Amino acid sequence: xxxxxxxxxxxxxxxxxxxxxxxxxxxxxxxxxxxxxxxxxxxxxxxxxxxxxxxxxxxxxxxxxxxxxxxxxxxxxxxxxxxxxxxxxxxxxxxxxxxxxxxxxxxxxxxxxxxxxxxxxxxxxxxxxxxxxxxxxx
Amino acid sequence: xxxxxxxxxxxxxxxxxxxxxxxxxxxxxxxxxxxxxxxxxxxxxxxxxxxxxxxxxxxxxxxxxxxxxxxxxxxxxxxxxxxxxxxxxxxxxxxxxxxxxxxxxxxxxxxxxxxxxxxxxxxxxxxxxxxxxxxxxxxxxxxxxxxxxxxxxxxxxxxxxxxxxxxxxxxxxxxxxxxxxxxxxxxxxxxxxxxxxxxxxxxxxxxxxxxxxxxxxxxxxxxxxxxxxxxxxxxxxxxxxxx
Numbered sequence: 001x002x003x004x005x006x007x008x009x010x011x012x013x014x015x016x017x018x019x020x021x022x023x024x025x026x027x028x029x030x031x032x033x034x035x036x037x038x039x040x041x042x043x044x045x046x047x048x049x050x051x052x053x054x055x056x057x058x059x060x061x062x063x064x065x066x067x068x069x070x071x072x073x074x075x076x077x078x079x080x081x082x083x084x085x086x087x088x089x090x091x092x093x094x095x096x097x098x099x100x101x102x103x104x105x106x107x108x109x110x111x112x113x114x115x116x117x118x119x120x121x122x123x124x125x126x127x128x129x130x131x132x133x134x135x136x137x138x
Numbered sequence: 139x140x141x142x143x144x145x146x147x148x149x150x151x152x153x154x155x156x157x158x159x160x161x162x163x164x165x166x167x168x169x170x171x172x173x174x175x176x177x178x179x180x181x182x183x184x185x186x187x188x189x190x191x192x193x194x195x196x197x198x199x200x201x202x203x204x205x206x207x208x209x210x211x212x213x214x215x216x217x218x219x220x221x222x223x224x225x226x227x228x229x230x231x232x233x234x235x236x237x238x239x240x241x242x243x244x245x246x247x248x249x250x251x252x253x254x255x256x257x258x259x260x261x262x263x264x265x266x267x268x269x270x271x272x273x274x275x276x277x278x279x280x281x282x283x284x285x286x287x288x289x290x291x292x293x294x295x296x297x298x299x300x301x302x303x304x305x306x307x308x309x310x311x312x313x314x315x316x317x318x319x320x321x322x323x324x325x326x327x328x329x330x331x332x333x334x335x336x337x338x339x340x341x342x343x344x345x346x347x348x349x350x351x352x353x354x355x356x357x358x359x360x361x362x363x364x365x366x367x368x369x370x371x372x373x374x375x376x377x378x379x380x381x
Contacts (some may be wrong), residue, residue: 031288033279035363038370040287062291091265109265116268 003065004099010069015076018058020044025129028122030114034106039063041071043114045078045086047122052083059114066104070094070111083119165205165228173209173217176227180252181235190343191246191336193239202236243365246332246358249339255355279367283324287371290317294378311379318375321368328365335361 003011019042022029026046033040039062046056057075061068073094078086094100094108154160155167155174164184166173182189185201207213209229214222238244267273279287293314300307335358342350 031281031284033284033287033367035279035367038367038374040284040291042288060288062288062295087269090269091262105262109262112265112269 003069006098007065007069007100010072010098011065014059014068014072016056016058016072016079017060019060020046020056020058025049025125026122028118028120028125030117030119030121032110032113032117034063034067034110037063037067037106039067039107039110041067041110041114043071043074043111043118045115045118045122047083049126054078054081054083054086064104064107066098066100066107067110069098070100070107071114073097074111074115078115083122086115087119089115165232166208173214173221173225173228175220175224176231181238181248184231184235185239187239188343189249189252190340191249192340193245195240198236198239202232205232242329242332243362246336246362250355250359250362253351253355255359279364283364283367286317286320287367290314290321290371290375293317294374297378314375314379318372321372321375325365325368325372328361328368332358332361332365 020027020029022044024046026049028045028047030043031040032043041059041061041063043059044057045054047053048055057078059071059075061071074089077089089112091105091108091112094111095105098108100108155170155172157172158167158170160167160169164174164177164179164186180189185198187193187198206229209225209232211222211225211229214225217225238248293310296307297310297314300310335354338354339351339358342354346354
């Protein structure tokens with residue numbers, strides 16, 4: 001199977017590889033895995049608590065070229081977006097951008113799952129960090 | 139492909155023998171004993187077993203050897219071309235069916251396929267549902283296992299880097315060895331988990347509703363997925379340590 005140029009580019013020059021302190025209250029961590037292929041993907045976001053804008057994103061993926069490219073692209077796309085905007089990213093958009101073949105669609109699903117998991121983790125932290133606000137909102 | 143077509147039962151089989159016209163079995167006519175053209179039945183039906191997972195492997199083996207002998211080409215030296223071709227096709231299906239049913243994991247995977255369970259489709263649907271409802275998708279691989287997988291992959295990456303530099307770190311090797319042991323224990327435990335689900339499945343076949351069966355199928359898929367995940371990881375560890 002041949003990879004598209006965009007996949008190869010992300011694979012050779014992955015953007016935003018690395019990690020952040022997962023104990024930081026502004027950091028959300030998503031760790032997801034695809035049992036079909038054994039891939040594991042960690043995606044982290046750093047959110048500005050005032051604006052809800054994702055200011056930084058990092059990832060580390062163990063898996064095939066498509067999984068690495070999907071997560072690399074996902075970090076590029078979430079940066080600068082608000083939490084709500086980031087939740088609108090669909091795996092089909094990743095498929096389209098990277099021209100992923102049908103057998104690699106699960107890689108894009110994994111990337112979307114990772115974004116959602118990271119945001120979910122961040123939201124949970126905000127609730128525990130600011131229980132008063134949550135109570136007030138209820 | 140015969141044996142792969144889902145949801146066929148013995149009632150779909152043409153009931154009359156091509157030769158004598160009486161009732162026939164799947165492989166040979168029960169009346170005149172002539173070999174029959176292969177029909178697309180599932181492997182359980184092929185051997186006359188119910189679609190259950192606790193399978194009498196001794197009976198399976200006995201039946202396999204008995205049929206192998208009867209279908210052997212030597213027995214068809216005098217037969218016409220059609221019969222010779224049918225016996226060959228039956229033989230090949232017999233071998234596929236036997237290999238699939240004999241192996242406990244292949245048998246379970248085959249049943250899931252027969253029952254129309256498709257992993258990737260389910261994962262995609264779950265993601266779409268999460269997107270629509272805003273709820274978090276339940277991950278197939280549990281979080282603690284994912285943590286373990288991630289850590290181990292980090293160690294393996296380090297190990298590979300060290301090997302390229304010709305370095306050796308006994309502490310790292312020990313760490314990886316321990317992780318591998320823990321994974322192998324998980325691998326065995328998952329097989330036991332699967333066997334418990336076999337019992338649930340067999341009970342559901344006898345007296346359960348469609349919902350009961352669906353639930354057991356989902357659980358089995360979940361167990362198999364985790365097992366595959368662990369198996370791949372153990373393989374990666376072995377490769378990294380040997381390579």
